[in-house]
Amino acid sequence: MWKRLFSSNKARWQLGLHVLPYAMRLTDVRRKDSLSIRKHETIPLQSGMVENGRVRDKEWVAFELQKKVLEWNCKGREVVLSVPLSTVVIRWLQIPRVPDKEIRDLVDIEIENTLHLPFTHPVFDYVKLSPEHAHLPGLSTLKAPGDEGPQEEKLSLLVVAAPQAAVQSFVDVARAAGLKPVAADVEPLALYRSLEVEWPAIAGAGTMLLNINLSGVDVAIFSGGIPEFIRHIPLSVPFFDETDVTTSLALAQHAVSHMEREGTYGGYLHDLLAEVNRIMNFYQYSMYEGRQKVEQICLTGDFCDLAGLAGHLQERLLAPVYIPGYKHFLAAGDDFAGPAFAVAVGLGLKDVSGL
Structure with a gap:
């Protein structure tokens, strides 16, 4: 399922399906002269449907996905699936x-x-x-x-x-929903693929990708396009309510300002900085014995007000923080939130020719 780990699809439309514990993100993308996103959708999931990196209720998750497959008229289309970093x-x-x-x-x-x-x-x-x-x-x-x-x-x-049973659970869901899974991909590799056109500096040494979601943070450090370190941090945002995902996703539109009003931002930021700083020190001193460090950070994820968070991270971690604007994305509709869909887009860009 993971052939051509680092290659990109450059010609045809392809579906990418990013499955999170609380939602699925489905995209239909193509990279030709530019990167085009024909369709994109977030499908909320009920609590307990996806847990510990695998689908627990395949029938229900497949039913939710199938509704979108029928709406998009994409039954039988090839899809690339995400494998949870955890x-x-x-x-x-x-x-x-x-x-x-x-x-x-x-x-x-x-x-x-x-x-x-x-x-x-x-x-x-x-x-x-x-x-x-x-x-x-x-x-x-x-x-x-x-x-x-x-x-x-x-x-x-x-x-x-990755565990075969976990990967197979996502494959089974996609097939039951009427799609044709042709490959699976690791989330940081998909994220990297969606960023490399817009941000050439990503190819440098010591590039940290932070993908912040409602239920956790995915961390990866790349050098020269190769992932040297990956880690999932199970750090939920304070307002995340797994019994009301729709409201939680709505609050993510202004996550930082909401947490500031609720008085929870300081604690969340403290915990996030502690975890990221620990990883940066491990990378610099344990892996590289001081010869190499994290030189730059890219921030993506569910928050629509990432700029406020980026400023605090840059100040405390002493490394430049980049927020992609996805200016090279030609997206259908004004509601496309690039940082939230970055992994799903990268999945759709994976080259599966010859697999």
């Missing part, structure tokens, strides 16, 4: 340089024996890293029989894995 792990791996057809078997051996994933029965994919990424911290080495030293040329890989 279920995903990344590992770096070095193996002997072997023919491409043998790589997957070697990775499978390493997953079973030494990568120590926090779940059983994983689905995984990998991407070969270029020589400039061979320095990545945490690279483990798989030695072939008879390999006595480092003189043999190595192949560096990034391995992405």
